[in-house]
Amino acid sequence: MLDVVLHILRRDLRLAFRRWSELATPLIFFVIIASLFPLAATPDEAQLRSIGAAVIWMSALLSSLLALDGLFRADSEDGSMEQLILAPAPLGLVVLAKIVAHWAVSGVPLLVLAPLVAMSFYLPLAALPELIAALALATPTLSVLAAVGAALTVSLRAGGTIIGLLILPLTGPVLIFGTRATELAALGESVAGPLYLLASLAVLAVSLGPLIAAAAVRTALE
């Protein structure tokens, strides 16, 4: 059963690198949103410092939503989703493998990019490890939520816009604890509280989300 998961991971990673432009788009999107914020607000250092955490988290949220839109659509269009439903492993596990593969190529680069963006918003250097930790705990939850949205809309042509409508209201808690952790870190205070909460959200999302997404994919392709 585990080898099925490994096979899917390996295939999805290989596919992701073959289509690297799709891979890079959400990351570039992340940087663009973050760099447009000062244009909309002000280049003033004090103000940028105060909105920095919010900007990073909003950009991460929107870009991870964009990245996951096609997670199941490509597979359902070429018929490999049907084969995965019939795979010799529970569909929840198969879906989890796909989410992990996608997170590895979209979430992890975000952890590298986010500190650079954070520094441009005058976030203190000492706060960067906490920012990375918070993002590392939050991006799995965001990936799972977006995957659930992608699964619910897999058989719809206009899936992309609806995903935002379905999933963004559910991302409130991640946004609250993520920005809070970043703000606390910038002030030099302990971020343990929000990090624990982000971790528990991640555990909940990773354990329940793939099951729901699997049920949605199965129903949509029924």
Added chain:
Amino acid sequence: MASATHGDHFGACPVLTVTSLEVRRGGIGLLRDLSFELSPGQTALVTGANGSGKTSLLRVLAGLAVPAAGRIDWHGKTPHRLPPEDRGDIAYLGHRDGLKRELTVDENLRFCRSFWKGRGAVEPLIAELRLEACRHRYVRRLSAGQRRRVALACLRLKPARLWLLDEPLTNLDARGTDVVIEWLGRHAAEGGVAVVSTHRPQRLATAASIEVAL
């Protein structure tokens, strides 16, 4: 609605039994009170006009969809409730071939074999289907007929005893069709069971032991 003509092995005990099956799609009843059974080595040909429910029947048999009423029994189990470890026993080839466009023919076949813990080597299949020239080409660069051949090779790599083929002859030339017919014969000789839908029943008549007309 269904007519079972004749079976080759009257003595053998049936492994796939369909009893008063009712299938609905989008609130419309497609199949009603369909019954047939297959013993090891038998092949059923599903015939009918477009929209008569051939694809829906195969999807229900594969466990991709749930019947509205009736029973399907595959070795004592229901396909849509099959435990994961038994799913390798059923191979389904639908309209869409399930190949990855950005992988080469070789990579697709190797994935298929290791994913389904399949038997046999990839090379003889490639030779038999005359895919040597495009073996290391991306699937998206192949013609529709070549893609169909790769999908059939994938099927052959799975260790499945039940084959569910939805219009396997689509896009295939005369030589490809011959290969399919030969494979169906070999599968039956090994004791396998197949359900094949087609709108060209004459071409596959030699391979079939039962006709299910929808």
Added chain:
Amino acid sequence: MNAVPIRRRLWRAFHRLGSPPYVYRLAGRLSPWLGVTSCVLLAVGAFWGLVLAPPDYLQGDSFRIIYIHVPSAYLSMGGYVLMAVAAAIGYIWRMKLAHGLAVCVAPLGAWFTALALVTGGIWGKPTWGTYWEWGDARLMFELLLLFLYIGYMVLRMSFDDREKADRVSALLAVVGVVNVPIIHYSVEWWTTLHQGPTLIREGGPSITMDMLIPLLIMLAGFSLFFGWLLCKRLQGEILRRESRTRWVRTLAAEAGA
């Protein structure tokens, strides 16, 4: 030994609830009672709350909007739970009527959520000096709840196939109901960090009996009103879903005669 017949009886009741003609007639029989009782309760509660109850010592007469605000906020949440439970039953037991019920609850719940938001804003003007206060946890929560309702309805509408719409949207409702408490508590946590508790959070020292009794009457009246609307909508939904069956044709023929 004794449990068997009881279980069987419960199963029979459950199965009857899956029969469209039975539920159609049940809803038809219930709705006049619900309608009359809710109107009486709403009239009594409104008169008591708006005229007889004493003004609040801090907020004066402006507090009286709680007689509409609190029941609609309560129904907005109760409606979501009802919708999710009905949808889950429909998904698990493939019960079409349960999906029908979920479909009927969604717009009602969304309207009561909107009502809670609007009355909250109107209440906010004399209390905070602004119609919309971003820092208030309950308003924020109601807003997110409204988005969840809208998401559910939009997802339903984007499917052509009703059965698929039923089953996929049921999963969304379940995801939503798992998230509702999380959203609720995280928003509470967020406001306590960003600003001190507002005046209303504490709800005044304690609510007096004169204010509480009309509130309870209004809560009961609103709930029965919700039930009445639900019965009416459910009847319509059943007719729409069963329009091709014989019993609906007979019904239509009788109505036409």
